Amino acid sequence: MKKFAGLSVFTIFLTTVRFCDFVEFRRPTLTAFFMPSPIPRPCKKPGCRQLTTGRYCKAHQGCKAPRRCRPRRESPSCRGYTWAWNKARRLFMKDNPLCRRCLLLDKLVPAQVVDHIRPHRGDMFLFWDRANWQSLCKRCHDRKTASEDRLDKK
Numbered sequence: 562m563k564k565f566a567g568l569s570v571f572t573i574f575l576t577t578v579r580f581c582d583f584v585e586f587r588r589p590t591l592t593a594f595f596m597p598s599p600i601p602r603p604c605k606k607p608g609c610r611q612l613t614t615g616r617y618c619k620a621h622q623g624c625k626a627p628r629r630c631r632p633r634r635e636s637p638s639c640r641g642y643t644w645a646w647n648k649a650r651r652l653f654m655k656d657n658p659l660c661r662r663c664l665l666l667d668k669l670v671p672a673q674v675v676d677h678i679r680p681h682r683g684d685m686f687l688f689w690d691r692a693n694w695q696s697l698c699k700r701c702h703d704r705k706t707a708s709e710d711r712l713d714k715k
Contacts, residue, residue: 663698675696
């Protein structure tokens with residue numbers, strides 16, 4: 562494989578391999594003649610403009626990039642959303658098929674989510690309390706959850 566414009570040049574040679582006096586064959590071998598050096602890029606340390614071919618310049622070699630994502634949540638089954646929850650949810654949805662918030666606005670929208678009115682935050686008594694459940698459409702649930710998350714951050 563040969564590429565021009567200075568990228569890379571590879572050549573295949575046939576190498577003779579000999580196992581013993583009577584067994585001999587030729588095996589292709591890939592050999593590189595020219596491998597370009599990596600393109601220098603800015604150091605990953607915020608504020609550093611030093612060019613480097615690695616992730617960090619020599620001054621910031623031991624640094625790690627800051628984590629921008631929030632910590633991972635537990636799996637849904639660890640938070641209580643098991644087969645028993647799915648069964649209870651289906652029964653609740655049969656009894657309450659319409660979105661509660663849309664009904665207050667005189668709209669008939671089918672519910673898709675069983676929501677906890679007060680967030681349970683791992684409290685299993687509050688999690689299983691049916692008086693704390695309401696059926697909502699996806700749109701209303703997303704709005705409610707987003708507003709709760711904003712209040713929690715303050």
